[in-house]
Structure formats: structure tokens, C-alpha cells
Amino acid sequence: MEKQISHILKRNQLSVTGSRKRILELFLANNGALAHGDIEKKTGEKFDRVTVYRTLQSFLDKGIIHSIPTADNAIRYALCKDDCSQGHHHDNHIHFLCIGCGNTICLDDVNLPAVKLPKGFRGEQMEVVVSGKCKDCE
Amino acid sequence: MEKQISHILKRNQLSVTGSRKRILELFLANNGALAHGDIEKKTGEKFDRVTVYRTLQSFLDKGIIHSIPTADNAIRYALCKDDCSQGHHHDNHIHFLCIGCGNTICLDDVNLPAVKLPKGFRGEQMEVVVSGKCKDCE
DNA sequence: AGGTTTATGCAACGCAGTTGCATAATATTT
DNA sequence: AAATATTATGCAACTGCGTTGCATAAACCT
Numbered sequence A, B: 001m002e003k004q005i006s007h008i009l010k011r012n013q014l015s016v017t018g019s020r021k022r023i024l025e026l027f028l029a030n031n032g033a034l035a036h037g038d039i040e041k042k043t044g045e046k047f048d049r050v051t052v053y054r055t056l057q058s059f060l061d062k063g064i065i066h067s068i069p070t071a072d073n074a075i076r077y078a079l080c081k082d083d084c085s086q087g088h089h090h091d092n093h094i095h096f097l098c099i100g101c102g103n104t105i106c107l108d109d110v111n112l113p114a115v116k117l118p119k120g121f122r123g124e125q126m127e128v129v130v131s132g133k134c135k136d137c138e
Numbered sequence C: 001a002g003g004t005t006t007a008t009g010c011a012a013c014g015c016a017g018t019t020g021c022a023t024a025a026t027a028t029t030t
Numbered sequence D: 001a002a003a004t005a006t007t008a009t010g011c012a013a014c015t016g017c018g019t020t021g022c023a024t025a026a027a028c029c030t
Helices: A002-011 A018-029 A036-043 A049-062 B002-011 B018-029 B036-042 B049-062
Strands: A065-068 A076-079 A094-098 A104-107 A122-133 B065-068 B076-079 B094-098 B104-107 B122-133
Touching: A002 A018, A018 A036, A018 A049, A018 A076, A036 A049, A049 A065, A049 A076, A076 A104, B002 B018, B018 B036, B018 B049, B018 B076, B036 B049, B049 B065, B049 B076, B076 B104
Parallel strands: A094 A122, B094 B122
Antiparallel strands: A065 A076, A094 A104, A122 B122, B065 B076, B094 B104
């Protein structure tokens, strides 16, 4: 585990530091999405707010995590599948927001539905967020 | 126009005031979506920030407008079709965010695509935001 | 181990959004 | 139409999220 974490960091040209190891560990342990606040809580205020922000930003830049926009305006982050290269996210999956447990889950196996846009419109990107009850809360 | 605006307000049990008339007018004139900042700009700082926030909140509560979550984390608002009753939005349409002009447009005629969720998941609501170039920017 | 580079923590700041309260405007009653 | 009751407004102050600059500390390189 410890080795895996360090390896991921090195592979992305990030120096291996305490905060990065800890935060990456959280993402690996949690299979849902994490908001900035969740991370602060789970690390027990061990790291400065600023460090958490900067760490998330580095992970985003490197393509280790991706961000998920939600209606409540609190950005969440989740691990990318390992084929995201630096600066090139291709997280073509929908996100599920459970109104029971509050978790945000990446549904990697559900591919994006096709949408027929009106004449003249050209779509490039699509964000789909479905909310409801997840399999544990049903 | 003036009469129509007052009528909409009264129909929703809102007292008819300067700020509400002006802001509702903006929504009727603009057929895209407006963010809080846009409204402040277009009203020329004539109203207090707080008044704008509260006005938008009342409109939301009454079902006159609905909110649109976007990836850039700036909430936008757009007029509901007139069949939204108080507290019961049913804006079952997708939103289009143009990367050219920055406008957010409600595509009322495009219905929501079906998504097959994994076993055990039950979806209740769906948000779809497509970004790309609108018919004027193509 | 030494020097270099990079990350961290702190303090301070800016901005969005909220709340309480006194005043002003709108609605209601007679 | 005037008086009263209700509701909205503007101001000030406050909270919380996110950012920036800078000195220190930690990680990297050879």
C-alpha cells in the first residue's frame, strides 16, 4: 500500500511528502468522491487548509483525480482510472449522488447517453449527474 | 410588459417592488441564464447585493426561476416554463453551456436521455449539462 | 552530507453569500 | 384616502471558501 502510493506519486513527478501520501491514501481507501471538507475532517486537521488545496490542485493537474460538479456547489474529487494522462482527463462516465448516504460515486461502467442537440449546436463535453439512492441505501 | 411582470409577481404572492420588477424583466428579456453577477452588472448597482440574493431566492422558492449547476461553480438561473408550481420544479430539460459566448441555454425541446444504472441503484433526478458551441458561435 | 529545488505553514487578503436590525416601501383595513 | 399592519430594502457586520506571498522546512539529487 505504502509502496503503491509512493509509486503513483513518483510516476506523476510529484515529490513524496506526508500530506500527499495521506491524501492519496484517503482516495484509495474511499471508493466514493471526497470534497475538500471531507479531507480536512479525515486527516484530523493535521495539515494546513492551504496544503490540502494545493495537494488537490496538483493531483488534478497530473490527472490523478478529477472534479465532479454538484448542484450543492461543493466540488468533489474522485480518483481517475489509471489511463488519465497529465492534463488529459477522459472520465467519460456519469456520476451518481446518493441522497441517502451523501456519497458521490463514479459509475465507470455506464457510458454516457447520446443526446440529440438542436440544429446548429455542437456539443463537445457532457456532464451527467444522477441523484437517487445507491445500492446500499435502497 | 410592465403589466405582465406585475402579474407574474402577484400570481406568485410576491409584493410588487422595484427590484423584483427589474430583475424579472431581465430574465424575460434575456433568453439565456443569468448568474448573480450578471444581474448586478445589468442593474448597474442600483440594488444592494443582499436584495439581489433575496430576490433570486424568492423567485427560486416560487418556481419562477430554476438554478443550473455548472462546472465552473457559478450558479446560474433561468426562467422556468410557466408550469412550474411553487416548490415543484420539473425542468426536465438539458442545459447547454456555450464555450464561445459563455451563455447558458435551456434546451427545452431536448428531452433527457435514458440512463441504465447498475443493479441496486435507483435514480430520481438527473442533471445534464452539455458544453460546446451554440448555433450563433459555430 | 551538501547544496538545490520543492512543499509546507502562517498570515493576510479577496470574494461570495448570510444574518440582524432599523428604515422604507408595499399591502391591507376601515 | 388615511391609518395600520405587513413585507422588502439597505446597511453593517460576519462567516467560510479559496488564494497569494513569503519565510521556513522538508524532500530530492549527486
